[in-house]
Amino acid sequence: DSSKQDNTSQSTDLVQLQKDPSNWTMWSGQYNGQRYSELDQINAENAGQLSPAWTFSTGVLRGHEGGPLVIGDTMYISTPFPNKVFALDLETHAIKWKYEPTQNPQVIPIMCCDTVNRGLAYGDGKIFLQQADTTLVALDQKTGKVEWKSVNGDPTKGESATNAPIVIKDKVYTGISGGEFGVRGHLTAYNVSDGKMAWRAYSTGPDDTMLIDPKKTMNAVTQKPVGADTSLKSWGGDQWKIGGGTTWGWMTYDPELDLLYYGTGNPGTWNPTQRPGDNKYSMTIFARDPDTGEAKWLYQMTPHDEWDYDGVNEKILVDQKIDGKDRKLVVHFDRNGFAYTQDRATGELLVAKKYDPAVNWASGIDMKTGRPKLVDEYSTDGKVDQNVTGICPAALGSKDQQPASYSPKTGLFYVPTNHVCMDYEPSKVDYTAGQPYVGSTVAMYPGPQDIVNPTKEFEGKRMGTFIAFDATTGEIKWSVPERFSVWSGALATAGDVVFYGTLEGYLKAIDAKTGKELYSFKTPSGIIGNVNTWKYDGKQYVGVLSGIGGWAGIGMAAGLTDPNAGLGAVGGYKDLKNYTQLGGVLTVFTLP
Amino acid sequence: DSSKQDNTSQSTDLVQLQKDPSNWTMWSGQYNGQRYSELDQINAENAGQLSPAWTFSTGVLRGHEGGPLVIGDTMYISTPFPNKVFALDLETHAIKWKYEPTQNPQVIPIMCCDTVNRGLAYGDGKIFLQQADTTLVALDQKTGKVEWKSVNGDPTKGESATNAPIVIKDKVYTGISGGEFGVRGHLTAYNVSDGKMAWRAYSTGPDDTMLIDPKKTMNAVTQKPVGADTSLKSWGGDQWKIGGGTTWGWMTYDPELDLLYYGTGNPGTWNPTQRPGDNKYSMTIFARDPDTGEAKWLYQMTPHDEWDYDGVNEKILVDQKIDGKDRKLVVHFDRNGFAYTQDRATGELLVAKKYDPAVNWASGIDMKTGRPKLVDEYSTDGKVDQNVTGICPAALGSKDQQPASYSPKTGLFYVPTNHVCMDYEPSKVDYTAGQPYVGSTVAMYPGPQDIVNPTKEFEGKRMGTFIAFDATTGEIKWSVPERFSVWSGALATAGDVVFYGTLEGYLKAIDAKTGKELYSFKTPSGIIGNVNTWKYDGKQYVGVLSGIGGWAGIGMAAGLTDPNAGLGAVGGYKDLKNYTQLGGVLTVFTLP
Numbered sequence A, B: 001d002s003s004k005q006d007n008t009s010q011s012t013d014l015v016q017l018q019k020d021p022s023n024w025t026m027w028s029g030q031y032n033g034q035r036y037s038e039l040d041q042i043n044a045e046n047a048g049q050l051s052p053a054w055t056f057s058t059g060v061l062r063g064h065e066g067g068p069l070v071i072g073d074t075m076y077i078s079t080p081f082p083n084k085v086f087a088l089d090l091e092t093h094a095i096k097w098k099y100e101p102t103q104n105p106q107v108i109p110i111m112c113c114d115t116v117n118r119g120l121a122y123g124d125g126k127i128f129l130q131q132a133d134t135t136l137v138a139l140d141q142k143t144g145k146v147e148w149k150s151v152n153g154d155p156t157k158g159e160s161a162t163n164a165p166i167v168i169k170d171k172v173y174t175g176i177s178g179g180e181f182g183v184r185g186h187l188t189a190y191n192v193s194d195g196k197m198a199w200r201a202y203s204t205g206p207d208d209t210m211l212i213d214p215k216k217t218m219n220a221v222t223q224k225p226v227g228a229d230t231s232l233k234s235w236g237g238d239q240w241k242i243g244g245g246t247t248w249g250w251m252t253y254d255p256e257l258d259l260l261y262y263g264t265g266n267p268g269t270w271n272p273t274q275r276p277g278d279n280k281y282s283m284t285i286f287a288r289d290p291d292t293g294e295a296k297w298l299y300q301m302t303p304h305d306e307w308d309y310d311g312v313n314e315k316i317l318v319d320q321k322i323d324g325k326d327r328k329l330v331v332h333f334d335r336n337g338f339a340y341t342q343d344r345a346t347g348e349l350l351v352a353k354k355y356d357p358a359v360n361w362a363s364g365i366d367m368k369t370g371r372p373k374l375v376d377e378y379s380t381d382g383k384v385d386q387n388v389t390g391i392c393p394a395a396l397g398s399k400d401q402q403p404a405s406y407s408p409k410t411g412l413f414y415v416p417t418n419h420v421c422m423d424y425e426p427s428k429v430d431y432t433a434g435q436p437y438v439g440s441t442v443a444m445y446p447g448p449q450d451i452v453n454p455t456k457e458f459e460g461k462r463m464g465t466f467i468a469f470d471a472t473t474g475e476i477k478w479s480v481p482e483r484f485s486v487w488s489g490a491l492a493t494a495g496d497v498v499f500y501g502t503l504e505g506y507l508k509a510i511d512a513k514t515g516k517e518l519y520s521f522k523t524p525s526g527i528i529g530n531v532n533t534w535k536y537d538g539k540q541y542v543g544v545l546s547g548i549g550g551w552a553g554i555g556m557a558a559g560l561t562d563p564n565a566g567l568g569a570v571g572g573y574k575d576l577k578n579y580t581q582l583g584g585v586l587t588v589f590t591l592p
């Protein structure tokens, strides 16, 4: 069988491997973060006939994020803590090898939003696992043997990790978690060959530690160099040292521009009154040279954050026309509820629109300054011990870690969203290394019902929507209401089918053009994983991890019941337990 | 929809409910233990088109035995320790209610063969759960509210529980586990209404504690009354007090004869030299009056056991012709490798044949005495500290807890079997309450390959077979080789399809007449649960719990690696981990 042959032939060149849509070599399929597949065997006509082909329980409970990588005849998946890795044989579905690290369980309580792991990376014959305890591990692709390990942080200081690494050329890149523990975020590059650190770029502090060149690193809005020590100057005293800006999100890469894109998280302490200034460069998109780490341009979405709107969401690289002109764009659906469309070479801000009309903390983005136009009523600054109510979106944003997808065929983004609002009461908090550094009490609840797609379906309890979005205009094209936030990563395909999972556990196939549901199947547990696709032995498959958890599912994952626990998510998602239970299972679908 | 209406109309009469094959009201579907369904929508022609309809993760790891009960529009399932109970809505697949007992985890280490639970019972509007800690609980069928609890044993003495209770008229019956801890077994009846104990019948000891009437209780072989204190006399000294004969298996009932059937487990200590005598009534089938508990007849399969061949396997009640004569039979596939066919009114022994030709510890059953004809070489008696090798079957028998099924259409039994042999080295052991009382070191390995159905398929590693067996003649009609023991309960249907699951996790549909595989699907984890069937809203469904564990899977379930651990199963089933991982998931199948 020739398709199988081709598929199995291994190349160490990741770009080359990505050209064959039989493979799914990284979190997004391709470097561009589009989560789009050229495969079209499954299409809008036949998707209704999908059914499960095989399944695999990981033996681990709690939240399963990320998704399966497929290279040739092998699938690679990882689990939440203790971060098991399985290599599965696509022919027999047997386990080729398994890797299970020994990690100190004391990392569990410092993981803010469940013990998730967002998946593996592949490069140069190695599978890369970013363990919860910050250890980055390179495993032999064929045997699972440890090639090297590098320790990227210190859990005793509140540092942990959940992100999927990515590989570019001879380096592998990884981030750090701990924005709720006063961790000073950084992105770090290691050599693929030996695991030696190549460079590290902090998110806050002196320019040299941030790999910012004050004369060359461009401010995306002014299109001028940022100038000297702009981060340092945006903080009071030493606050930048515990200033957050963690890097737990997804990374993308443009091989032509040779730029790496990622974002930084919330500034240290959720109580904004304790940290006057813009708190640079928390909540910022960075474009960096992957070889040197040098920042080429940057843009802060939410200066002086007052709501925990981490800027880490995936930066999707697409080529579209704006005002009739071909543009190389980077688009991202920020936690703060705005979708930003920028020139990805320069950062120039082209469009910034709400992708959920419920967003109320800002009335819009000032396109001159790039700053949000704040609405006083929903500001939490200077309001220590005051409960600010009715803020939309909630801290987990209009979208959180769940990556969107883009179809170059329809020119639309398919975005899994949250529709949740909150009450936010900041309070004074002292920093102790390794202890929570939050300083806010949050309550979450469903957003207003009557704004997008008015529907009686969930009786005033709608907490999510799956939308098709035009990033050149900022328009929502269609939207599918969901009872809970859509916490699963979307997939778009050349068959004009888009896929996502729901927190109740449904895998759904949707018509990319109309938003019509084509297929739905209740998988064993709530889905917070990403839907990926591949081809094996001539057949297209779609696979997703179930396993309720993540921030939305933290109540169930960690067994919490106080509604304010889990940073407010426990109360917000309290009904989830009536629909699903814990359990990590891969479900693979195909046509008959 | 009228079928739905009918199905939903509740009756408190269990016999009545059982008449509607839309329901599956007890472990075996019907009182007779046949695990046969009149449903024929899924048949040998269309079973190839089966596919998963929906799934449900229980959120519990370790071995999931038993299977779903279905009454009207609701499904009831239970999990291993901590013994969660879920009522699932068959329309929405949402959770109607959940019950989770608080149990002392100290019961876990006294459970010999994993923390399994063999499922729920239903009667009089109540769902009955036999908890691991021996507490029997009655839950309101509609709300899950606790109606009553009765404590049936004492875990500090090594007493635990895994069996499915059954309900007959106004009583609910349950057993006790702990044969590896010197527990004195008993069967106990509680009032369905208030949980008060109605009677208790011990397996060993004085007649009155065993509810044996020396003048009325019949010896099945002699067809004469057993006589006085036959149990007491078959033990040295007080050994009967720690003499085992636990009652952890399945129970069946004949409403016409008004007899309850069950079996007793191994005698206390696996070292036979320490307990001279027949060790009555371990390894015995009992037929009792369910109202009074009085033993009507009894038959000991393996007097003075030397191999741990517990006699608890399900007693299946069938009506078949033998020598041209209609007989009311009880058939059971004993751990010891013999299939016993008896008159179920009197116990008269009609047929007793090996159902795996590999069985070598006895050459046959003496039909006059009912005793096995022992083969010296494989006797372990008087061989303290000697390793007796090559005994077939292994301690877990030619069949263990996995219940067989029977089709009245084909007149055949469908039996999930083990094909495993062992080395057995008895050693002296002292009794301490609550401590293991085993006294033997066991190693297990695949049985010989060349006896039944010679096949190269599993390269000399075959550990199981699924067979069709004629219990009137003792003939194997066809057999399907399996890599591992078939530890899942079988189902036969009027559609001439039989179902079972494998330890790798495959749910298989087989042609009842030919043994040909019609359908196979890899469920999330290894299957040790029973396949059940029901009808909802006009459609036939088949459902099974995955979740590797039980004795065969104890290595994976409890994280053991010493090959002699888990009473020898760890080494025997060491390859399982290359095929599947832990995880409790219900998978429901239907036709498109």
Ligand SMILES: O=C(O)c1cc(C(=O)O)c2c(n1)C(=O)C(=O)c1cc(C(=O)O)[nH]c1-2
Residues within 6 Å of the ligand: A065, A112, A113, A114, A116, A161, A162, A163, A176, A177, A178, A179, A180, A246, A247, A248, A265, A266, A310, A395, A396, A400, A401, A549, A550, A551, A552
């Ligand atoms: O600030 C941080 O370091 C940090 C880390 C993480 C993480 O690593 O999972 C999350 C967040 N923040 C966060 O703000 C957030 O909304 C979030 C959601 C999730 C998730 O996996 O569901 N993780 C995280």
Ligand SMILES: O=C(O)c1cc(C(=O)O)c2c(n1)C(=O)C(=O)c1cc(C(=O)O)[nH]c1-2
Residues within 6 Å of the ligand: B065, B112, B113, B114, B116, B161, B162, B163, B176, B177, B178, B179, B180, B246, B247, B248, B265, B266, B310, B395, B396, B400, B401, B549, B550, B551, B552
């Ligand atoms: O003697 C006992 O009390 C006792 C209890 C149990 C049990 O409760 O699971 C098993 C056994 N014995 C046993 O011999 C055995 O083979 C066995 C298998 C299993 C299982 O669930 O896989 N349980 C038990």
